[in-house]
Amino acid sequence: MTGRTPRYQEIASALLAEIRAGRWAVGDRLPIETELSERFEAGRHTVREALRILTQQGLILRRAGLGSVVVAAEPPAVFTHSVGSLAEWMRYPPETFRETLHGGEVTADRALAGVLKCPPGRRWFHIASIRRADAHAQPLGWTDIYVLPKYAAVIRRRDHGRTPVHEQIARQFGEAIDHARLDVFAGRLPPEMAGPLEAEPGCPTLVMVRRYFGLRSGLFEITVTTHPEGRYVYSMDMRRELRVAPA
Numbered sequence: 260m261t262g263r264t265p266r267y268q269e270i271a272s273a274l275l276a277e278i279r280a281g282r283w284a285v286g287d288r289l290p291i292e293t294e295l296s297e298r299f300e301a302g303r304h305t306v307r308e309a310l311r312i313l314t315q316q317g318l319i320l321r322r323a324g325l326g327s328v329v330v331a332a333e334p335p336a337v338f339t340h341s342v343g344s345l346a347e348w349m350r351y352p353p354e355t356f357r358e359t360l361h362g363g364e365v366t367a368d369r370a371l372a373g374v375l376k377c378p379p380g381r382r383w384f385h386i387a388s389i390r391r392a393d394a395h396a397q398p399l400g401w402t403d404i405y406v407l408p409k410y411a412a413v414i415r416r417r418d419h420g421r422t423p424v425h426e427q428i429a430r431q432f433g434e435a436i437d438h439a440r441l442d443v444f445a446g447r448l449p450p451e452m453a454g455p456l457e458a459e460p461g462c463p464t465l466v467m468v469r470r471y472f473g474l475r476s477g478l479f480e481i482t483v484t485t486h487p488e489g490r491y492v493y494s495m496d497m498r499r500e501l502r503v504a505p506a
Contacts, residue, residue: 270299270309278318278332289319289327317489320459330459356421357388357402360455362414365405374468375405375481383481384411386424389455390484400486401452407479410434425471425480434473442468448487458487465491 264272277283290298295306310327313319319327365371365385372379383405390400404424406413413419413427428434446466453460464485471480 266299266301267305267308267312270295270301270306271312273299274309274313275316275318278329281332283329285329285332287329288325289329291326315489320462322459322461353421354394355390355392355399357419358391359414359420360387360389362386362411364408364411374483376470377478377481382408384408384414386414388420390486397490398456399491400484401456402485403483405481405483407476410479424482428473428479434475434479437472437474439472440470442470444468446485448485452485456487458490463488 274283274289283289289295289310292303292306292310295301295309296303299306310319310321313327314321318329318331318333320330321327363385365383367375367377367379367381367383369379372381375381375383384407386404386406388402388404389398390402391398406424406428410428410432413424413431416422416427416431419427425436425439429436444466446464448456448458448460448462448464450460452458453462464487467482467484467486469480469482469484470478471482473479
């Protein structure tokens with residue numbers, strides 16, 4: 260092994276340096292793959308891999324019909340949520356908080372019922388908010404919280420933005436959690452969320468749906484959080500369990 264830097268990495272570094280120097284400003288389109296191939300005397304697969312690196316770093320967005328658009332001059336900071344237990348999957352770190360936008364009662368139509376996995380026509384109290392972190396300027400994601408209407412008063416609590424809503428409901432109404440369920444899947448950012456989240460409409464997202472079931476009320480809360488690409492990372496450390504064989 261020679262230890263030489265791969266060609267695609269060299270190209271990515273060269274383009275990054277040019278973006279930082281202002282040759283390609285935010286909003287500019289980079290040259291197409293064939294032009295970059297000629298310039299760097301490299302195959303299109305090598306150029307494509309270099310562009311993939313810049314995409315992963317959050318510097319460009321690649322969209323069909325648009326090419327490679329510069330969206331940042333520096334790789335954005337990514338918030339990493341280190342998870343060591345199942346309980347930590349069900350709540351966000353204390354250095355994050357929710358900025359409440361609005362709240363009100365809604366009735367689930369077929370589209371919403373499909374997301375929440377509840378019968379159409381079911382009434383919920385909806386709280387729309389943006390998830391932020393103390394040390395990060397960009398929003399981390401959009402959070403839609405749906406609780407039973409009888410628990411709507413949690414929106415007026417002083418600790419509402421910093422404390423998980425299911426914990427607020429437990430404290431204020433005595434609803435003990437029986438179990439919770441977590442769904443994680445990829446999606447696309449709805450246009451109405453793009454502006455508040457400072458992200459591109461239709462960009463890839465990580466969607467987290469948490470459902471909380473109480474001993475008294477059954478399903479009493481559903482939280483849907485949408486993270487734009489490159490904003491939030493879940494990291495879980497799992498270790499092999501060592502078992503000592505009987506002597």
